[in-house]
Amino acid sequence: MTSLIIFLGVVLVLAILYMIYRVSSLVSIAKGYDDDKIGTANKVNAALFIVFMIGSLGWFFWYSFAHFDTYNLPIASEHGAHTDLLFWITMGVTVVAFVIISVVMFVFIYQYQHEEGRKAKFFPDNHHLELAWTIIPAIVLAVLIFTGLRAWNDITSPASKDAELIEVIGQQFAWTVRYPGVKDKELGKVNYKLIDNFGNEFGLDLTDKNSFDDFKSLELHLPVDKEILLKIRAKDVLHSVFLPHFRVKMDAVPGMPTQFKFKVTKTTQEMRDELGNQNFNYEMACTEICGRGHFSMKMAVIVEEQEAYEKWKASQEAWLKQNPDYLKKVPNALKEAAMIKAGMQRDPGSSVAEVNE
Numbered sequence: 220m221t222s223l224i225i226f227l228g229v230v231l232v233l234a235i236l237y238m239i240y241r242v243s244s245l246v247s248i249a250k251g252y253d254d255d256k257i258g259t260a261n262k263v264n265a266a267l268f269i270v271f272m273i274g275s276l277g278w279f280f281w282y283s284f285a286h287f288d289t290y291n292l293p294i295a296s297e298h299g300a301h302t303d304l305l306f307w308i309t310m311g312v313t314v315v316a317f318v319i320i321s322v323v324m325f326v327f328i329y330q331y332q333h334e335e336g337r338k339a340k341f342f343p344d345n346h347h348l349e350l351a352w353t354i355i356p357a358i359v360l361a362v363l364i365f366t367g368l369r370a371w372n373d374i375t376s377p378a379s380k381d382a383e384l385i386e387v388i389g390q391q392f393a394w395t396v397r398y399p400g401v402k403d404k405e406l407g408k409v410n411y412k413l414i415d416n417f418g419n420e421f422g423l424d425l426t427d428k429n430s431f432d433d434f435k436s437l438e439l440h441l442p443v444d445k446e447i448l449l450k451i452r453a454k455d456v457l458h459s460v461f462l463p464h465f466r467v468k469m470d471a472v473p474g475m476p477t478q479f480k481f482k483v484t485k486t487t488q489e490m491r492d493e494l495g496n497q498n499f500n501y502e503m504a505c506t507e508i509c510g511r512g513h514f515s516m517k518m519a520v521i522v523e524e525q526e527a528y529e530k531w532k533a534s535q536e537a538w539l540k541q542n543p544d545y546l547k548k549v550p551n552a553l554k555e556a557a558m559i560k561a562g563m564q565r566d567p568g569s570s571v572a573e574v575n576e
């Protein structure tokens with residue numbers, strides 16, 4: 220009902236404005252054509268364009284510098300410094316083009332306002348000009364694209380063998396994280412057909428022995444100064460992993476796993492000290508509008524020294540231990556190995572060693 224009233228109000232206001240315009244033009248026709256008035260209106264409009272140009276460009280530059288810190292977060296990753304540099308070079312080039320185009324556009328409006336007796340100049344074409352504005356942008360854009368492509372290849376290329384493997388899964392409206400566990404460094408196989416409502420939210424394939432020690436986490440723990448390979452997937456719609464301080468941003472696409480390789484350079488504590496804010500926490504957000512709860516789709520990120528990170532990993536319970544019902548999905552031949560790997564049963568080998576100590 221309210222929207223209908225607002226709509227009718229807008230229609231009425233527009234109708235009134237149109238009537239005023241009609242009446243005033245009819246009055247001017249009745250009074251006879253007034254050349255002077257057009258001249259004044261032209262001058263006022265031309266001057267207003269210049270005022271608008273100075274005002275908006277001034278506001279644009281003031282905002283960009285005065286609020287720099289609110290939209291430019293400190294960098295805490297190795298490739299981040301490089302991608303930021305590329306970003307600022309692109310920004311520099313586009314701002315120069317933007318200012319030149321804006322100034323020329325508004326100054327021409329002022330310069331070439333209506334004047335009695337002035338005729339437009341006929342200017343068919345100019346090969347030098349055409350060549351200049353084709354070749355220069357082509358070279359600049361090619362350089363920007365190729366340097367960008369190199370940076371892209373760098374973050375999406377295969378990771379080194381000892382990279383820390385972590386899987387991030389997006390679903391409406393939460394992230395889940397899976398670690399390969401401490402017994403092996405491999406993530407167990409997954410199959411979306413195995414996802415169920417009883418606990419197997421990853422679709423873990425329990426016939427794969429790499430899956431036995433995998434564990435789930437509701438926080439993203441990352442080691443500092445170590446290559447990290449994020450394996451990213453989605454269970455329902457498009458999501459996007461966004462770790463702004465690490466300059467990591469990668470879509471999570473259902474049916475098409477993606478990945479991102481990076482190295483964090485500052486622990487949470489180091490960043491807290493740098494910002495002088497002991498409450499600071501890194502955050503992983505979703506940056507793809509994925510539905511009603513999109514705004515709440517975030518996860519706390521904790522960056523620690525290698526030692527603390529390993530300790531945290533060792534303290535986590537395997538997914539299989541938390542969901543013992545799934546033991547029946549493990550092939551009989553692998554059951555004992557699965558229980559040992561998941562920490563559900565003491566390793567007979569290690570218990571002998573403990574007794575001997």
Ligand SMILES: [Cu+2]
Nearest residue numbers: 458505509516
């Ligand atoms: Cu999302």
